[in-house]
Amino acid sequence: MPEVTTLQPWWAALAPVTLLTLAAAGAAMAGAQTARRRGDGPLVAATTPLTETWRLLRQRRRVPVAADRVLWHVAVGGLPVVAVLMAVVVPLGSVVLVDSPVGVVWFNAMDVMLWALWWLAGWGPNSTHSLVAGHRFLGLALAYELPLMFALTSPAIAAHSLRLADVASAQQGLWFAVWMPVAFGVYLLSAVAFSSWGPFAVAAHSDLAGGVLAETSGVDRWLVLAGRHLVLAAAALVAVPLFLGGGAGPVLGPVAWTLVKALVVLAVLELSAGRAPMIRPERFAEVGWMVLLPATVLQMLVAAGGAS
Amino acid sequence: MTAWAGLGVAGLATAGLVVLVRLASRLAAGRPPLTTLPFQSGHSPDEHALSRYHARWYPMTLLFLAFDVEMLFMYPWALVVAARGTAAIVEMFAFLGVLLAGVVWAWREGVLRWV
Amino acid sequence: MGVTGVRRGIHVLVVAARGGALVRLSVERALRTLGWVPASSPADADLLAVCGTPADQERDAIEQIWRQLPGPRARVEVTSTEALGELLSQAASALEDHELQATLAQEADASAPMGMDHEDMDHAGMDHGDMDHGDMDHGDMDHGDMDHGDMSMTGPGGIALAGSSDDDRDGLEMDVGHVILGAGLPGWPAGLVLRATLHGDVVTGVEVLASPAPPSLSDPAVRAALLVDAAAGVLDLAGWSAAADSARRARDDLMDAAGATRIAAADVARLTRRVRRSVLLRWSLEGPGHRAPSSPAPGSVVRRRLIALLEAAATTLADPQGPAHVPLGDDLALLPELAEGQELASLRLLVASMALDAGVAADA
Numbered sequence: 001m002p003e004v005t006t007l008q009p010w011w012a013a014l015a016p017v018t019l020l021t022l023a024a025a026g027a028a029m030a031g032a033q034t035a036r037r038r039g040d041g042p043l044v045a046a047t048t049p050l051t052e053t054w055r056l057l058r059q060r061r062r063v064p065v066a067a068d069r070v071l072w073h074v075a076v077g078g079l080p081v082v083a084v085l086m087a088v089v090v091p092l093g094s095v096v097l098v099d100s101p102v103g104v105v106w107f108n109a110m111d112v113m114l115w116a117l118w119w120l121a122g123w124g125p126n127s128t129h130s131l132v133a134g135h136r137f138l139g140l141a142l143a144y145e146l147p148l149m150f151a152l153t154s155p156a157i158a159a160h161s162l163r164l165a166d167v168a169s170a171q172q173g174l175w176f177a178v179w180m181p182v183a184f185g186v187y188l189l190s191a192v193a194f195s196s197w198g199p200f201a202v203a204a205h206s207d208l209a210g211g212v213l214a215e216t217s218g219v220d221r222w223l224v225l226a227g228r229h230l231v232l233a234a235a236a237l238v239a240v241p242l243f244l245g246g247g248a249g250p251v252l253g254p255v256a257w258t259l260v261k262a263l264v265v266l267a268v269l270e271l272s273a274g275r276a277p278m279i280r281p282e283r284f285a286e287v288g289w290m291v292l293l294p295a296t297v298l299q300m301l302v303a304a305g306g307a308s
Numbered sequence: 309m310t311a312w313a314g315l316g317v318a319g320l321a322t323a324g325l326v327v328l329v330r331l332a333s334r335l336a337a338g339r340p341p342l343t344t345l346p347f348q349s350g351h352s353p354d355e356h357a358l359s360r361y362h363a364r365w366y367p368m369t370l371l372f373l374a375f376d377v378e379m380l381f382m383y384p385w386a387l388v389v390a391a392r393g394t395a396a397i398v399e400m401f402a403f404l405g406v407l408l409a410g411v412v413w414a415w416r417e418g419v420l421r422w423v
Numbered sequence: 424m425g426v427t428g429v430r431r432g433i434h435v436l437v438v439a440a441r442g443g444a445l446v447r448l449s450v451e452r453a454l455r456t457l458g459w460v461p462a463s464s465p466a467d468a469d470l471l472a473v474c475g476t477p478a479d480q481e482r483d484a485i486e487q488i489w490r491q492l493p494g495p496r497a498r499v500e501v502t503s504t505e506a507l508g509e510l511l512s513q514a515a516s517a518l519e520d521h522e523l524q525a526t527l528a529q530e531a532d533a534s535a536p537m538g539m540d541h542e543d544m545d546h547a548g549m550d551h552g553d554m555d556h557g558d559m560d561h562g563d564m565d566h567g568d569m570d571h572g573d574m575s576m577t578g579p580g581g582i583a584l585a586g587s588s589d590d591d592r593d594g595l596e597m598d599v600g601h602v603i604l605g606a607g608l609p610g611w612p613a614g615l616v617l618r619a620t621l622h623g624d625v626v627t628g629v630e631v632l633a634s635p636a637p638p639s640l641s642d643p644a645v646r647a648a649l650l651v652d653a654a655a656g657v658l659d660l661a662g663w664s665a666a667a668d669s670a671r672r673a674r675d676d677l678m679d680a681a682g683a684t685r686i687a688a689a690d691v692a693r694l695t696r697r698v699r700r701s702v703l704l705r706w707s708l709e710g711p712g713h714r715a716p717s718s719p720a721p722g723s724v725v726r727r728r729l730i731a732l733l734e735a736a737a738t739t740l741a742d743p744q745g746p747a748h749v750p751l752g753d754d755l756a757l758l759p760e761l762a763e764g765q766e767l768a769s770l771r772l773l774v775a776s777m778a779l780d781a782g783v784a785a786d787a
Contacts, residue, residue: 012313015321060337061342064344098311128346139368162383162386162387218337219330282423285365286420297404301397307389
């Protein structure tokens with residue numbers, strides 16, 4: 001077992017702010033890309049997350065008639081919470097906030113929480129557009145989730161462990177991303193999908209007047225938008241021990257390498273926005289079940305063969 | 309148990325921050341929430357949106373459930389497969405093969421298409 | 424534009440009144456120059472920009488949209504492109520005017536639906552006839568009686584609960600909903616109002632409540648700009664915002680000056696190739712090829728029209744004297760048939776692809 005020190009629990013209180021910093025970097029990348037397409041300068045682009053935050057925090061909340069306030073609150077506030085809980089099991093160098101022996105399963109559990117949250121965000125406002133978008137997300141989730149689960153299992157099989165620190169240290173020879181490209185690809189694709197981002201932004205898209213965001217303003221909107229970047233950042237962090245050898249690397253320390261790798265993955269995820277037409281659930285269902293699922297099962301067979 | 313305490317702290321800290329941001333925004337906005345009608349291009353809704361909703365991908369959920377229960381075996385199996393060797397691999401992939409045959413059948417029945 | 428020091432990143436809900444498509448193009452170009460962002464719904468908007476002169480029924484709808492902006496909020500009514508920059512910068516300062524915003528917020532609260540169970544839920548006892556603020560003159564508002572039709576006023580908030588129907592496609596006892604699609608939706612043609620009947624997200628019926636009045640155009644550059652604009656709307660709804668932004672840049676160049684026409688024509692040609700070649704777009708709109716099309720699949724209609732729009736724009740630019748006819752036809756009549764059985768989002772794509780704002784050519 002690799003030596004990883006679990007920090008005292010109260011250090012975990014710093015997790016949200018740390019992840020928010022990473023998410024802000026991600027949001028700035030996405031903002032820069034949008035600004036470049038629209039012909040704005042780089043300075044504007046870099047400050048977009050901040051100006052948007054200021055704009056939304058000063059904006060009034062709005063609640064449609066007979067909205068399901070409680071469940072809506074759960075959805076809106078739940079996104080950042082789930083994102084942080086996803087990320088705390090990731091080892092940073094020789095320390096970790098939560099040294100879970102089943103870190104891979106924990107991540108899986110958190111990503112399934114997102115099903116509930118996106119759907120509730122659609123249900124809460126009592127509005128047709130958002131309700132349709134919430135259900136549409138579930139249609140997509142049914143198609144990406146199983147390939148994702150098999151993609152998560154493959155590194156665990158190769159490492160003989162569900163603990164992220166073990167999975168990271170099992171890659172001393174070769175990154176899992178290299179000899180498990182299918183699993184890594186499916187992981188990235190699913191990360192975009194469960195964040196309802198980029199080509200999989202089915203829960204929040206202009207074709208349904210903003211979808212789950214159709215009735216959402218002010219701080220609610222900020223929490224959903226920030227929550228989405230937080231989830232992307234968390235997924236990027238988890239990818240590092242799962243597929244990219246954890247903190248291993250020359251010259252720089254393991255903490256720096258973890259962050260550098262996470263930033264690169266985050267850039268890939270964030271910059272997927274707007275590049276391709278939206279992949280609608282009714283199209284993706286067949287691909288997910290008939291192509292990606294068998295492919296990830298075969299990937300797992302390869303991993304199991306290599307491990308035994 | 310202390311290994312898991314960090315989860316509670318992180319979750320509570322984030323929830324606390326959410327509440328703080330909400331309070332800050334309430335002060336910055338200076339007003340309680342606005343009650344509105346749902347957006348229907350400036351028209352009043354005929355009925356509430358919340359309703360018994362016809363989710364046409366429903367058959368896919370049953371297919372998903374079959375596989376999802378299988379994942380319960382998958383994670384423990386992942387830990388022992390190296391120790392148990394080929395026999396464990398054959399058993400698990402025979403089981404997965406049966407499930408995948410079910411997927412192919414469901415696909416032919418049109419479960420994965422609903423438009 | 425030359426407007427400096429104006430705040431960037433203001434989100435603007437652009438609502439085009441019937442016949443206001445051309446004004447909308449000017450407004451959207453101005454927004455891009457200012458670094459402002461188009462909003463996807465009233466909840467997303469700081470500023471409501473009404474383009475053109477709304478008719479009475481449209482005014483009612485616009486008033487209700489205005490009441491749905493969360494605030495701080497401002498509105499402008501743009502009827503011509505003159506002094507547009509001035510108008511927009513006034514709106515930006517109105518957003519920072521705390522006194523004005525306090526008044527507007529009180530107005531919004533006074534006219535908010537409070538779960539009253541009377542007939543005229545959002546009109547009774549409210550006076551918002553005098554909302555004149557600052558320099559944004561939006562004339563007098565006429566609140567005609569909204570037609571609540573056969574609604575039974577039994578549910579919470581004075582809104583009925585959805586009822587079930589016997590003709591559900593799968594024979595289930597599910598509820599039937601309705602949604603009005605019209606002003607304020609992204610990429611929606613000026614003046615069109617539809618009422619769609621929904622089983623879940625499936626459109627089972629479409630009723631045209633108001634039709635657009637397409638402009639009659641003679642300037643080929645403007646005609647091309649409207650065609651490219653329609654293509655941008657389709658691309659945006661399809662989720663391909665990079666391509667949509669290219670289209671909008673070309674559109675703005677076409678609207679700018681005659682000098683930029685040639686550059687814009689090259690851009691349009693490049694975009695057409697990109698759209699035609701995109702395998703993902705074809706798959707996203709049409710689905711896999713092995714499905715036997717029993718009827719004209721709406722997705723392939725959308726893609727075909729999208730390409731036709733871009734090609735028509737290119738043709739118009741290449742040969743300004745040529746036949747000004749755009750082969751779009753009387754599409755609105757076909758809409759109910761095409762839309763039936765489609766998803767709500769597909770209906771949006773179908774409508775956008777009809778390019779109802781692009782209008783008929785002067786001699787067609």
